[in-house]
Amino acid sequence: MATEGARQAGEEAATGEAGAWAEGAAEADRARIAELEAENADVKDRLLRLAADMENLRRRTEREIKDARQFAVANFARDMLAVADNLDRALAALPKDAHETGDPGYAALVEGVEMTGRSMLSSLERHGVKKLEPQGQRFDPNFHQAMFEVPDGSIPAGTVVQVVQDGYAIGERVLRPAMVGVSKGGAKPGLSPKPGVPDESTKDA
Template structure:
């Protein structure tokens, strides 16, 4: 045997070692396969049940998110469906207000019954229009006396006034309106300039 091995040389020895390793790996694979085949059927069912439960929970979460998103979209559609119409109606309301304001108080005091009835009719029309818009979610933005907020106000000019905090809305040129959580039209305002900062005023009030 030694002579045969010597005759074949190192290549024959390496080949024999490789064949032995391959046989051992094959045997190990066969043992593993036999072990898997012998798994407890109860454990297999439990694993399958856990996988199905995990899939069901993910699907239920996705369906819940879809339901919430759909409900929110439906609510938004109902709330903002009249946005364009409401914005156009505000222009009509503005014209009614301008028509009322063109008459000075002296002229209104001296007006005859016919003109007085006309003025009252225009005012009633304006109030009715604004009340209708309010029923559909359109509300007037309360601006005067508030701190200037670029999300709701549009500054048209500054008013020197050291008696109120800086950036306080002191005059409303055109009323602003919002629908739901959205601004339908920002209020056009004049803001105070030269007064103390609002933070300093708040601190002084807190100390008092």
């Protein structure tokens, strides 16, 4: 009986040791899994950051290349605008009745200068240069240069009423501001009554 008890005690002890070893092994496995998961999360985070940095670098490089191209075109375009101005001055220097005299020399000259000017502006447009159209619009110091004011109470103050020299932009960049005359004396922009809508300030109380 004593031998049988000892044997059972030994088996129980062995079972306990095996259970403890298994529990320890499971705990070690769980710790290793947690460590690997943390490493995996760290690697994933670094890869995402690297991908974001590469995308930002790609966009910045594309933007810098685009800006460099626009800058190169802008310098050339400014020179061409000076030529276009001279063509306009040449037309302005011709007699006002040059078209009406019937002189074929005058007619050919006027037609040739006008055609050259249109062709030049068309070429500039193909390279992203756009002519500003400020007439009738609100004065914007980012795109317009005010040369004088025109008293006119019939239109809102700060409206472009005359263009002295055409302005141009390339992309979002102003190549040359438009030189304009601006109205003064009218209602402030945004406060004038809408056409067909009675002005509330003139109604009887």
